[in-house]
Amino acid sequence: MSDATLPANPPDTGAEVLVRTHDGLRLAGTLLVPPGHHDGSRDAALFLHGSGADREQGGLFTRVARGLADGGVATLRFDLPGHGHSEGRQAELSLSGLLNLIGSGLRELRERTGAARIAVLAAGLTGGVAAGYAARRGDEIGRLVLFDPLIDYQEHFTADSPRWRGGRLTEPAGRTLLADGALASACGLAAGRAMLNEVFWLQPRGVLGAVTAPTLIVHGTGAARVPVASSRSAAGALTAEHRLVELPPGGDALAGAVSAALAWLLPAATDAGDDAPG
Incomplete structure (x- = not known):
């Protein structure tokens, strides 16, 4: 794969980039750096999609990234190995490999933007891994957002x-x-x-109490691959500042998820004092 083979993106959705993994794979990514984003003076966010999706996560990540850009936050989202336009095979994915992917993404964001504070947003399969990474390397993650996270892998x-x-x-x-x-x-x-x-x-559930990053969990209450009861239990295990947002079926769940994420991540959208645990 080369940069020339990557699909073009409209200007408002970001630039196509390649993210190199620890073990040499090249992952197709989208870097969106808003105007006025100065090295070291702004936040950034890393997106990790779920299985059966790609870096856009059904449009959820696209919309959140645009909203964050409007708030001055740079973002990076990429296709997991064996997904979208990235190299690798799904069968080669492992939980340890996903942990290393988070490290690769964080490093890429730091090198490209100079941002010191990086939020991580993860969906489905990558949700539990992101929580596990935050528990082990809390100094690298400013805030955490989990959409319908898969916590109990076994x-x-x-x-x-x-x-x-x-x-x-x-x-x-x-x-x-x-x-x-x-x-x-x-x-x-x-x-x-x-x-x-x-x-x-x-098993990420066993280390949730060690997560220090303020954590938002967004979960639909309708029929889903991961039942909402899993996230309710996860929220109960968190000791850091956290919030669980449950989205009922029948409404515009996508808009609700976008709104919840932006309110959690953008200081201008909500008073930090209102983000009470629970």
Whole structure:
């Protein structure tokens, strides 16, 4: 892949960039730096989409990035490996690899904008990983926004699945994994062997109490891959400043999610004193 092969974007949505990962992959990204953004004097935000999506997250990330740009915040969003226009294969994704992707994105933002304070926004699959990163490297993340976050990876990938019995893959499922290199999951990810092993050991819920970044969780209350009860439990485990916004079905959930994120991230949109935990 080269810069020339990347799809062009309208000027108001940002410039196409390549983000290099720890292990050498080139990820297709969009960097949006608003006019007047001065090195080190403004905030920035990193976006991590969920499985089965791309860097726009169904338009959610596009709209939030534009709103942040209007508030003077630079943003970077990129396609995960095996998604969109990025290199790599979905089957090679792992939870540890996703943690490293966050590190790569943060480094890219710092180098390109000079921003010292960076917020992280994550959706679905990447939500739990983002929380885990914030728990381990809290000094790198200013604020955290999680949309319908997947927190319980083991439960999601193995519980109530006919492929798993007693914590082990059935013989037919094991043969399929060997032949295809991945198994389809409920979240739309082609999960490879590394991911299916890690979900038994890497559990973000256990470290939520160590997250120090102010955290917003936005979750729909309708039928979803990740039930809202998961986010309610996660909010109860957080000890840092936090807020849970539940979006009922039937309304404009996208607009509600955008509004909640911008209010949380832009100082001009809300008084910090009104962001009470709970």
